[in-house]
Amino acid sequence: xxxxxxxxAATMLAPAAMAEDIKLGVLLGFxxxxxSMAVNMGAGAELAIQEVSESGALLDxxxxxxxxxxxxxxxxxxxxxxxxxxxxxxxxxxxxGAACSGVTGAVLQNVARPNGMVMISPSxxxxxLSTAEDxxxxxxxxxxxxRQGVVMAEILNEKGVGEVALTYTNxxxxxxxxxxxxxxxxxLGGTVTIVAAxxxxxxxxxxxVGALASAGGEVLVVAGYADRGGAGIVRASIDTGAFETFxxxxxxxxxxxxxxxxxxxxxxxxxxxxxxxPGAEKFAEVVGDAFDPTSIFAGESYDAAALIMLAxxxxxxxxxxxxxxxxxxxxxxxxxxxxxxELAKGLEILAGGGxxxxxxxxxxxxIGGGESAGNxxxxxxxxxxxxxxxxx
Amino acid sequence: MDILNAFVALxxxxxxxxxxxxxxxxxxxxxxxxxxxxxxxSNFAHGDTMAFGAMxxxxxxxxxxxxxxxxxxxxxALLALPIGIAFTAGMxxxxxxxxxxxxxxxxxxxxxxxxxSLGVMFVLNGIVRVIIGVDEQQFxxxxxxxxxxxxxxxxxxxxxxxxxxxxxGLTIIVTIIAVIALFWFLNRTxxxxxxxxxxxxxxxxxxxxxxxxxxxxxTWILAAILxxxxxxxxxxxxxxxxxxxxxxxxxxxxxxxxxGLGNPLGAIAGGYVIAFSEVMLTYAWKKVAxxxxxxxxxxxxxxxxxxxxxxxxxxxxxxxxxLIFKPTGLFKGKSV
Numbered sequence: 001x002x003x004x005x006x007x008x009a010a011t012m013l014a015p016a017a018m019a020e021d022i023k024l025g026v027l028l029g030f031x032x033x034x035x036s037m038a039v040n041m042g043a044g045a046e047l048a049i050q051e052v053s054e055s056g057a058l059l060d061x062x063x064x065x066x067x068x069x070x071x072x073x074x075x076x077x078x079x080x081x082x083x084x085x086x087x088x089x090x091x092x093x094x095x096x097g098a099a100c101s102g103v104t105g106a107v108l109q110n111v112a113r114p115n116g117m118v119m120i121s122p123s124x125x126x127x128x129l130s131t132a133e134d135x136x137x138x139x140x141x142x143x144x145x146x147r148q149g150v151v152m153a154e155i156l157n158e159k160g161v162g163e164v165a166l167t168y169t170n171x172x173x174x175x176x177x178x179x180x181x182x183x184x185x186x187x188l189g190g191t192v193t194i195v196a197a198x199x200x201x202x203x204x205x206x207x208x209v210g211a212l213a214s215a216g217g218e219v220l221v222v223a224g225y226a227d228r229g230g231a232g233i234v235r236a237s238i239d240t241g242a243f244e245t246f247x248x249x250x251x252x253x254x255x256x257x258x259x260x261x262x263x264x265x266x267x268x269x270x271x272x273x274x275x276x277x278p279g280a281e282k283f284a285e286v287v288g289d290a291f292d293p294t295s296i297f298a299g300e301s302y303d304a305a306a307l308i309m310l311a312x313x314x315x316x317x318x319x320x321x322x323x324x325x326x327x328x329x330x331x332x333x334x335x336x337x338x339x340x341x342e343l344a345k346g347l348e349i350l351a352g353g354g355x356x357x358x359x360x361x362x363x364x365x366x367i368g369g370g371e372s373a374g375n376x377x378x379x380x381x382x383x384x385x386x387x388x389x390x391x392x
Numbered sequence: 393m394d395i396l397n398a399f400v401a402l403x404x405x406x407x408x409x410x411x412x413x414x415x416x417x418x419x420x421x422x423x424x425x426x427x428x429x430x431x432x433x434s435n436f437a438h439g440d441t442m443a444f445g446a447m448x449x450x451x452x453x454x455x456x457x458x459x460x461x462x463x464x465x466x467x468x469a470l471l472a473l474p475i476g477i478a479f480t481a482g483m484x485x486x487x488x489x490x491x492x493x494x495x496x497x498x499x500x501x502x503x504x505x506x507x508x509s510l511g512v513m514f515v516l517n518g519i520v521r522v523i524i525g526v527d528e529q530q531f532x533x534x535x536x537x538x539x540x541x542x543x544x545x546x547x548x549x550x551x552x553x554x555x556x557x558x559x560x561g562l563t564i565i566v567t568i569i570a571v572i573a574l575f576w577f578l579n580r581t582x583x584x585x586x587x588x589x590x591x592x593x594x595x596x597x598x599x600x601x602x603x604x605x606x607x608x609x610x611t612w613i614l615a616a617i618l619x620x621x622x623x624x625x626x627x628x629x630x631x632x633x634x635x636x637x638x639x640x641x642x643x644x645x646x647x648x649x650x651x652g653l654g655n656p657l658g659a660i661a662g663g664y665v666i667a668f669s670e671v672m673l674t675y676a677w678k679k680v681a682x683x684x685x686x687x688x689x690x691x692x693x694x695x696x697x698x699x700x701x702x703x704x705x706x707x708x709x710x711x712x713x714x715l716i717f718k719p720t721g722l723f724k725g726k727s728v
Contacts, residue, residue, distance in 0.1 A: 170701065193694075194676065194694055194696075196699070196700045197699070197700060197701045198700065199703075199704075201633070201635050201636050201639050202636070202639055203413070203416075203626070203630075203636055203639055203640045203643060204409070204413045204630070204667075204670075206405070206406075206409030206410060206413060206671050207670050207671045207674045207675065207700055207703050208674075208700045208703075209405065209409075210405035210406055210409070210671060210674075210675045210676070211674055211675055211676040211694070211696060211700055212676075213401075213405055213679070214401070214405065214675065214676035214677065214678050214679040214680070214694070215676050215678060215694055216679070227527070227528060231528075231631075232630065235630070235631075236409075239537075239541075239555050239557060240404055240405060240409070240541060240553075240555045241404070241540075241541025241542060241545075241553035241555055242405070256528075260528075260530070
């Protein structure tokens with residue numbers, strides 16, 4: 001601790017003087033339920049670290065090395081121990097992670113806050129993390145699950161839809177989305193006539209469709225999956241003439257939906273995460289053949305690591321207690337927009353006292369307590385195909 | 393007019409779907425009950441037998457479609473159904489020869505046979521997935537509707553539409569035919585009678601010269617016919633997906649037990665009881681009530697007894713109640 005204090009005092013006193021070897025923790029679920037995603041997430045974070053380190057532009061030529069830790073996704077005790085190790089034994093200056101919402105909350109409360117360590121999660125999406133106590137140390141590059149509900153309510157409201165029936169797949173995803181949508185839609189003055197859960201892969205959905213039809217509504221919102229229960233509900237609704245127009249959140253906006261229903265669902269609309277920012281394309285270029293750049297949360301991981309290092313540069317310090325206040329500044333406007341592969345340029349602007357607006361691979365824009373506002377692609381079904389009508 | 397609208401709404405969302413679903417369950421439950429009555433064990437592989445039969449039928453449907461064969465407006469799958477049945481029967485006879493016969497010779501306890509059928513279930517599960525994949529398959533190519541909701545509205549001028557799908561009509565008709573044929577077979581033919589005798593008292597049946605192997609063979613063939621037919625009809629009405637057939641097993645067993653295991657009449661009644669209770673108890677009666685009741689009494693709420701989350705609780709609550717008060721089921725079956 002004394003050393004750390006001395007070191008940070010020294011860096012603060014003489015920010016331009018010494019190059020360090022900065023370590024960044026990459027705390028992701030390398031084993032466990034999301035181990036297949038974690039491969040490319042880890043690669044994404046390390047790509048940003050490598051890019052910065054090789055540029056030599058960070059804090060007068062400091063180098064950055066990644067240190068991996070396994071957050072397991074489900075075992076809070078193991079994740080906490082791994083985070084402890086990263087901080088006390090490896091002496092990291094920031095953590096990219098953790099990966100799943102449950103363990104992220106545990107690591108934040110048990111390790112990050114007591115140690116004053118900055119964490120930027122690339123994949124924890126639980127709405128609960130929006131309100132968790134974080135001392136300004138926790139950020140995340142994906143949007144909260146609750147965000148889509150709000151966006152969906154806005155889209156329907158702008159279309160002048162006043163009454164909807166709502167069905168959701170009976171799991172955390174469906175329930176969370178349904179709850180946030182209902183709250184947002186009713187907040188905008190709309191009416192949700194019925195909220196009916198459905199189970200996936202069941203034999204028969206006549207009971208659900210019967211109840212939904214009886215309650216009525218201009219549009220049926222189907223917060224389900226395109227190749228499972230959601231499709232069963234839509235099929236039965238069309239067949240019985242219960243509903244003609246639907247609204248599809250991300251789980252339903254897929255090829256499976258248009259393959260099955262084609263022009264039968266013309267006029268229905270939906271939205272899914274996505275942006276028209278050139279970031280994703282640029283990210284693919286930077287990645288090259290190293291790994292699959294479209295792999296889920298890989299871009300978010302790159303952005304999380306990049307944000308930590310850019311914030312360090314903006315603060316002129318690798319001390320998390322100092323640079324934590326700069327994360328929001330580098331992520332949001334005003335300033336020069338920075339895309340993937342341009343980290344060195346961003347670092348130089350910051351070194352020269354300028355401002356940047358980090359866009360990154362996923363069009364990062366932080367709101368509220370330091371989480372991504374999320375970008376959503378709005379679609380409608382025309383001639384049996386999903387057509388993009390805009391971004392929000 | 394309002395009464396008519398109420399009736400049509402009820403018909404469209406409750407009676408027709410529940411009857412079709414009940415028929416599918418009844419066909420499945422008949423197979424389960426037949427095996428329980430004659431071979432004396434609960435066959436957990438029945439759901440996947442349905443999947444296997446439907447899969448073979450789908451493969452031949454595709455072949456027929458490629459050859460340009462069709463019996464439009466009826467779905468081509470009906471043409472492929474006999475082949476599906478033949479393959480399934482062959483598969484079941486082989487399974488019996490390789491697996492079940494061994495345990496039957498040993499006079500194994502029913503619970504062991506149940507576990508064996510569980511093993512067969514997993515094997516079939518795998519075979520179906522290897523051959524056709526885990527994805528959903530649509531193979532209904534005939535005319536989809538007998539009456540369309542929109543057309544009905546125009547035709548009658550009512551506010552409520554009525555949809556009657558070809559697959560629903562087929563399901564109901566085929567179920568009636570299958571049930572009549574089965575009862576005729578069991579009650580009128582010599583083989584059917586010997587099966588019933590074997591079911592009632594195995595030793596006595598053997599003493600009077602009934603060939604047990606033949607009874608077993610015929611039972612498997614009948615089960616294959618019922619399972620394949622049920623599987624194909626279900627696939628036509630909804631869609632074919634291996635996993636849903638596995639999920640279908642629970643309501644099928646509930647139907648068979650509610651009706652009385654081993655009793656064919658009970659299996660049919662059980663199927664409809666389960667289907668109707670699932671749909672009716674979770675139906676929001678608001679629409680119907682608004683049509684029927686005078687305006688001053690029209691409900692604000694949904695008038696829904698139970699939320700749809702409890703759909704499955706309904707069938708199992710019925711199952712528990714029946715088992716407590718009438719352990720042999722509604723129609724006297726064997727006690728479980």
